[in-house]
Structure formats: structure tokens, C-alpha cells
Amino acid sequence: MKTAHPSRAIMTRSLIRSLIRLIGLLVCLCALAGCGATRTAPERTLEKTPFRTPVSHVVTAPQAEDEAEQRKMKNVSLLAVNDPAERLNRTIYTFNAKLDRAVLIPVVTGYEAVVPPQLRSGIANGISNINEIPRLANAMLQGDPSKCGIIVARFVINSTLGIGGLFDPATKLEFYPQNEDFGQTLGVWGVPQGPYVVLPVYGPSNIRDSVGLAGDMVFAYYQMEYLYELAEIGDRDTARYTNTVVRGVNTRAGIPFRYYTMDTPFEYEILRFAYTKARQLESER
Amino acid sequence: MTAKVPATFFHYLLTLFLLAGSHAFAASSGTAGQSTGAYPFANRYEATVFGTPPEFRFQLKQRVTPVTPSVRSISIENRQVPEIFWYCKSVEYAEMLQKDEAPLIFIIAGTGGRFSSSKVEFLQRLFYDAGYHTVALSSPTHFNYIASLSKHGVAGYVPYDTEDLYTLMQWVKEDVESRRKVSRYSVTGYSLGAMHSAFLAERDRHEKRFNFDKVLLINPPVDLFSSATTFDSWLEAQNGNQTPQKAIDKFIRQFSEFYKSNNFAQLDSEVLYRFFTTVDMTDTELKQLIGASFRLTSSSMIFTSDVCLNAGYVVPANTHLDTASPLMRYFDTASQITFQDYFREFLLPYLQYTDSGMTEEKALADCSLRKIADFLRTSDNIRLVGNEDDPILQTDEVAFLKQTFGKRATLFATGGHCGNMQYVDFAQAMLRAMERQE
Numbered sequence: 001m002k003t004a005h006p007s008r009a010i011m012t013r014s015l016i017r018s019l020i021r022l023i024g025l026l027v028c029l030c031a032l033a034g035c036g037a038t039r040t041a042p043e044r045t046l047e048k049t050p051f052r053t054p055v056s057h058v059v060t061a062p063q064a065e066d067e068a069e070q071r072k073m074k075n076v077s078l079l080a081v082n083d084p085a086e087r088l089n090r091t092i093y094t095f096n097a098k099l100d101r102a103v104l105i106p107v108v109t110g111y112e113a114v115v116p117p118q119l120r121s122g123i124a125n126g127i128s129n130i131n132e133i134p135r136l137a138n139a140m141l142q143g144d145p146s147k148c149g150i151i152v153a154r155f156v157i158n159s160t161l162g163i164g165g166l167f168d169p170a171t172k173l174e175f176y177p178q179n180e181d182f183g184q185t186l187g188v189w190g191v192p193q194g195p196y197v198v199l200p201v202y203g204p205s206n207i208r209d210s211v212g213l214a215g216d217m218v219f220a221y222y223q224m225e226y227l228y229e230l231a232e233i234g235d236r237d238t239a240r241y242t243n244t245v246v247r248g249v250n251t252r253a254g255i256p257f258r259y260y261t262m263d264t265p266f267e268y269e270i271l272r273f274a275y276t277k278a279r280q281l282e283s284e285r
Numbered sequence: 286m287t288a289k290v291p292a293t294f295f296h297y298l299l300t301l302f303l304l305a306g307s308h309a310f311a312a313s314s315g316t317a318g319q320s321t322g323a324y325p326f327a328n329r330y331e332a333t334v335f336g337t338p339p340e341f342r343f344q345l346k347q348r349v350t351p352v353t354p355s356v357r358s359i360s361i362e363n364r365q366v367p368e369i370f371w372y373c374k375s376v377e378y379a380e381m382l383q384k385d386e387a388p389l390i391f392i393i394a395g396t397g398g399r400f401s402s403s404k405v406e407f408l409q410r411l412f413y414d415a416g417y418h419t420v421a422l423s424s425p426t427h428f429n430y431i432a433s434l435s436k437h438g439v440a441g442y443v444p445y446d447t448e449d450l451y452t453l454m455q456w457v458k459e460d461v462e463s464r465r466k467v468s469r470y471s472v473t474g475y476s477l478g479a480m481h482s483a484f485l486a487e488r489d490r491h492e493k494r495f496n497f498d499k500v501l502l503i504n505p506p507v508d509l510f511s512s513a514t515t516f517d518s519w520l521e522a523q524n525g526n527q528t529p530q531k532a533i534d535k536f537i538r539q540f541s542e543f544y545k546s547n548n549f550a551q552l553d554s555e556v557l558y559r560f561f562t563t564v565d566m567t568d569t570e571l572k573q574l575i576g577a578s579f580r581l582t583s584s585s586m587i588f589t590s591d592v593c594l595n596a597g598y599v600v601p602a603n604t605h606l607d608t609a610s611p612l613m614r615y616f617d618t619a620s621q622i623t624f625q626d627y628f629r630e631f632l633l634p635y636l637q638y639t640d641s642g643m644t645e646e647k648a649l650a651d652c653s654l655r656k657i658a659d660f661l662r663t664s665d666n667i668r669l670v671g672n673e674d675d676p677i678l679q680t681d682e683v684a685f686l687k688q689t690f691g692k693r694a695t696l697f698a699t700g701g702h703c704g705n706m707q708y709v710d711f712a713q714a715m716l717r718a719m720e721r722q723e
Binding site: 037039040042048049052053054055060079091097171203260264265268269 | 331349357358359360361362363364365366369371373375377389397398399401402424427428433435436437452460468530537538541549550577581582584585588589591593594595596598600601602608609610611612614615616618619620621622631634635638685714
């Protein structure tokens with residue numbers, strides 16, 4: 001690893017400052033744009049009433065000593081997932097949702113308005129092509145030769161015919177994208193998912209996948225450093241910063257999910273269940 | 286052109302999970318060649334769960350610059366929206382307006398449906414293409430509207446629901462008219478939204494705020510409680526161990542098998558229908574999926590009303606729920622409650638609390654099209670498009686619709702409950718029903 005640039009700390013600080021300014025500006029813009037009409041309707045203020053239902057289904061919290069009862073509840077529950085840090089996770093979830101609404105979605109909207117679709121598709125393909133390398137590494141670690149074959153074919157075809165990965169002719173030739181990450185690899189190795197975790201910004205995960213994500217990020221870091229080296233890029237900090245922002249915007253733009261559009265106040269529970277189920281089925285082969 | 290980020294199985298599963306009974310795949314994707322064949326699912330439950338495959342769909346106009354619905358919002362001054370619903374403090378709806386003077390049509394979603402759901406958006410685009418200003422509204426039974434709009438904080442009682450909609454529609458009317466010329470008003474809705482449309486028309490006959498030109502009922506229930514009871518009955522344990530959980534699990538597993546064994550670039554609607562052709566589920570299991578989807582809706586509704594009213598039904602009274610509060614326990618409880626129990630234990634007592642003269646018979650009758658049968662029979666501007674094999678209708682209810690609407694009803698032999706809504710013939714029937722006939 002290279003020694004740190006002497007002015008790196010200063011640059012990081014000024015970077016953070018300008019990022020904060022940018023976020024502040026965006027928040028103001030959103031507040032302006034999202035401001036709808038207000039109506040006065042005194043009969044619709046949802047004043048508290050003394051009404052209580054004559055029958056109540058309220059279940060008091062199962063006591064710790066009543067373990068059999070607790071187990072029973074867990075079996076009954078359709079969406080049960082092990083989530084011991086739920087309050088913290090939910091706090092992060094809410095933070096993520098607010099960040100998404102105030103910053104990420106407006107940025108994505110701006111990105112889609114300003115950058116023409118051909119260029120966006122090129123960026124997405126390019127990043128995906130770079131990511132074939134960590135995917136290949138994971139497919140190898142999982143000992144899956146057929147996947148390795150597809151990934152290598154994709155990388156070769158897209159890097160050449162696809163002009164350095166800007167296009168994706170491999171998919172047209174029926175070499176379909178393979179989705180491999182280190183969390184899955186750990187799963188294939190038999191590592192259990194562990195408790196559910198919501199990561200800041202990133203979203204749903206679990207202990208195993210968080211470790212996996214860290215592994216993938218370290219891999220990507222060194223891969224990018226290697227690419228900067230190859231490309232003889234002098235200003236590493238700008239390159240790193242650009243890489244992070246472009247990847248972030250590209251990733252969010254590619255995910256259709258929007259917070260709080262799921263027609264139920266139990267969105268957290270459903271997302272948690274779907275994530276856990278999907279990750280379980282993915283590594284069950 | 287879509288960016289090719291390989292979507293994870295998680296995203297697919299999420300889509301699929303929300304799909305049962307509400308086929309979530311947007312109408313906009315896929316431009317498959319048009320097939321002129323008959324609607325493919327003769328089985329009413331398959332139709333209801335799977336919807337319309339892309340090649341059978343009515344082709345919406347392809348525009349060089351795509352027009353998308355724009356979301357607008359209204360917040361009610363001083364409304365005490367509970368903290369956990371911080372994200373639904375305002376009533377949201379979507380509009381697509383023509384540039385010049387045009388007729389406007391309100392579109393009301395079905396039970397628990399959102400203004401941006403794929404079915405609503407299809408209708409919105411269909412009528413926009415036909416030259417209407419279109420305004421899409423969520424169902425008053427959607428938890429968002431309960432928290433942000435509802436006068437009483439309870440949903441599922443049609444006169445209350447209708448009142449909420451009628452108020453909202455007048456606000457929207459005022460807002461649209463400040464920007465565009467509107468030549469005349471119409472209203473439509475599917476499922477429960479169709480029943481709401483009928484009652485709105487009846488109400489407007491007296492109040493005359495809109496003087497509806499046309500009213501289109503798409504797959505309406507005749508009797509809300511009879512249909513809800515049907516859904517509930519599908520979730521009752523069949524033959525001992527065939528639980529709804531097992532049906533859901535089987536569906537997810539079959540999807541997972543499909544995902545693993547079939548290579549595809551992206552899960553678009555064509556791939557999804559390839560999956561449906563591989564699905565091997567019995568009628569009982571399909572009914573359980575539909576019932577579970579309805580139960581998710583009703584438990585969302587029950588929980589939201591309970592929190593808004595502090596009624597102590599599934600959440601202990603005076604519990605302060607913040608954004609970090611675990612809700613699983615309440616979901617578990619609410620999802621065990623049948624619609625019938627909700628009616629007897631919550632809705633009816635609340636109606637009696639606000640009106641001491643309320644009886645069970647009256648409350649039930651208020652939520653049935655039979656109550657306004659004479660009005661429906663004699664109003665030439667009310668049209669109906671639906672299916673004879675709609676599983677939410679009993680035989681006598683289909684007969685009632687035929688008898689009441691006569692020539693103004695178009696009933697398809699197959700299509701289930703809203704399954705064929707995007708099918709070419711069905712869409713054309715809807716457009717025809719809206720045409721002026723003197």
C-alpha cells in the first residue's frame with residue numbers, strides 16, 4: 001500500500017465539508033419540491049376519542065420464563081426472523097429511508113434527467129464489467145466451474161466486443177449476469193446468516209453478509225488501486241472519490257425499490273423476511 | 286433502456302412476495318408481439334394470481350418522451366398523525382393531465398391498493414391515451430389514507446370511505462381547475478374501488494359537485510362482507526396440515542427453483558410468465574395465496590386504525606410507538622383476525638359509538654350494492670365491466686349484476702378477479718363503456 005499523501009487529511013476534511021454543503025442544498029431543494037398543498041378540515045384532525053374496542057386481542061409480551069410460549073409464538077409467525085438488535089436496526093432503517101428521500105432519490109432523479117440513457121447504460125455496464133473480477137473470485141471460492149466459465153466468457157466478450165465493457169453483448173449471446181458475492185460464498189461454505197442487521201445507507205443485511213460485504217469492499221479497493229496504477233492516475237483521492245460516488249449513484253439508480261411504497265406499515269418486517277429468505281435460498285444449492 | 290445492474294434474488298423475491306393476488310409487474314415493461322388469442326387462464330384462481338401475460342395485454346401508446354404520472358400531496362392542517370406514520374403525513378395521489386381542455390376521470394384503487402399500483406397505473410395510462418385528464422387515488426382502505434385523510438380513522442365502512450373520497454376529490458377538482466380546463470367529470474375504480482365509485486355516483490346525485498358524466502365499475506363486489514368472508518374462508522385450515530404458510534413457502538420455493546435452473550438476464554414480465562407456466566399449485570393453494578394477500582391488507586388496515594384511534598384492539602391502549610418500536614407482535618396478532626371479527630369487534634362498535642342507532646343489519650346493508658340497486662338500475666351513465674367467474678362473487682351476486690345493469694354490463698366468461706384487466710378485449714370493453722351514448 002502506498003504511503004498516504006501528506007495533504008490527504010486536509011483534502012478529506014474539505015471533501016466532507018463540501019459534501020455536507022451539497023446535502024444541505026439538496027435537502028432545501030427537496031423541501032421546496034415536495035411541499036404540497038395544505039387544507040383546513042377541522043373534522044379531520046384525528047382528535048383523540050375515548051373509544052376502546054369491547055374485545056381486545058392485545059397479547060402481553062411473553063415473559064422470559066415462558067420459553068415454550070415464546071417458541072410457539074415464533075412458529076406461528078409468518079415473517080419470523082432472528083433480529084435481536086431490532087430497535088437499533090429500525091432506527092437505522094428510518095435513517096436510511098430519510099436519507100434516501102432527501103438525498104439519494106433526488107440525486108438519482110437528477111442523474112437520470114441530466115445523463116442520457118445510453119451513457120447511463122454504458123456506466124452501468126462498465127462498472128458491472130469491472131465487478132466480473134470479484135464475481136469470478138467468489139465463483140472460484142465456491143468451487144463452481146460452470147459459473148466461472150460464464151463469468152470469464154462475459155468478461156472477455158464485453159471487454160473486447162463490448163468496447164472495454166461499455167456494452168453488454170455477452171447477455172445477447174446468452175451468457176447471463178451472475179450475481180456472486182462473498183456473503184454467498186460464506187453461505188456455500190456453511191456459515192449461517194446470523195442475526196439480521198440493517199447497515200447504514202446500504203440497507204438489509206445480516207452478520208454473515210456484513211462480513212462478506214466488507215470482504216468485497218476490500219477486494220474492490222485493491223482492484224481499483226490496481227486499475228488506477230495501470231491507468232497511471234496521479235490524483236488518487238479524486239479518483240477514489242469519483243469511483244465511490246459513481247458506483248453509489250449507479251447502484252441506487254438500478255434498484256427500483258422505494259421506501260414506504262409497500263402498502264403496509266409492516267414494510268420493515270416484510271423486507272427483513274424477504275431478504276433472509278432470498279439469501280437462504282441463494283446459497284442452498 | 287434499463288441499466289444492467291444484476292438485480293439480486295432478493296429484489297426478485299421482494300417483487301414476487303408482493304405479487305400474489307396483485308401482480309406487481311408494471312404495464313409499461315415489455316413490448317411483446319400482440320397475440321389475438323383468448324385470455325389464457327381458464328382457471329379463475331390462476332387468473333387472479335397471475336394476471337395477463339405481456340403478449341395478451343392491451344398495448345398502451347409508445348411515446349418518444351414518455352409521460353409519467355406526477356405525484357401530488359395534500360396535508361390536513363393540525364392533523365395528529367401518529368409518530369410511526371411520519372412518512373404518511375400527507376395524502377398522496379397521482380395525476381396525468383392533458384395540455385388543453387379535456388374530461389377528467391378519477392380512478393380509485395381496490396382494497397388496500399395504492400394510487401401507484403400497477404393496475405391503477407394501467408387504467409391511468411389507458412384513459413390518458415384516450416384523451417382524459419386522469420387522477421389516481423389510493424383506496425380509503427390503504428393504510429396511508431387512513432393515517433393521512435380518513436375522518437374517522439377506520440376503513441371498510443363504505444359510507445365513511447365514500448365521504449373521505451368525496452372530500453378529497455373536491456380538493457383535487459379545485460386544484461386541477463386552477464391549472465387546466467375540465468370539460469366534465471367521470472369516476473371509475475376496480476374491486477372495492479368500483480363499489481366506492483357506485484356510492485360516489487349515488488351521493489353526487491344529491492350534492493351535484495361533479496355531475497358525473499360516466500361511472501365505470503370494474504370487477505365490483507356486490508356485498509363487501511360476503512366477499513371478505515369468502516377470502517377469510519380460504520385461509521381456514523384445509524385437511525389439517527395444508528396451512529397457508531405452506532402454500533406461500535411452496536410458491537417461494539418454486540420460484541427459487543425457477544431462478545436457479547433458468548438463466549435469464551432480467552426478471553421482466555415475460556420471464557415472470559415463463560415462471561407462471563411452471564408453477565404447480567392446486568386451487569386450494571392458490572386460494573390460500575389470494576387469502577393471505579388479502580389478510581396482509583386487512584391486518585395493515587386493522588393495525589393502522591387501531592393506532593390512529595388508540596382503540597386498544599391489537600396494540601395496548603396508550604402505547605407510544607416510535608419509529609424504532611418492533612411491530613411484529615402486532616402483525617402476528619392482526620394477521621390472525623378475520624374480517625368478520627374485525628367487523629364485529631372493532632368496526633361495528635365504533636359505528637355504534639358515533640351513532641347509537643346503528644345496528645349490525647344496517648351496517649352490513651350500507652356496504653352492499655343492493656342498497657342502491659334502484660339507483661344503479663335507472664342510471665344510464667353507470668357501466669360495468671367484469672367477469673362471470675370472479676371468485677369474490679357468489680352465483681346470485683352475478684345474477685344481481687346482470688339483472689341490475691342489463692345491457693350496460695359487459696361480463697367476460699373468464700378472468701377471475703381483475704386478472705384480465707390488461708387483456709386487450711377487457712381494456713377495449715372499458716373504453717367502449719366510457720363512450721358517450723345518448
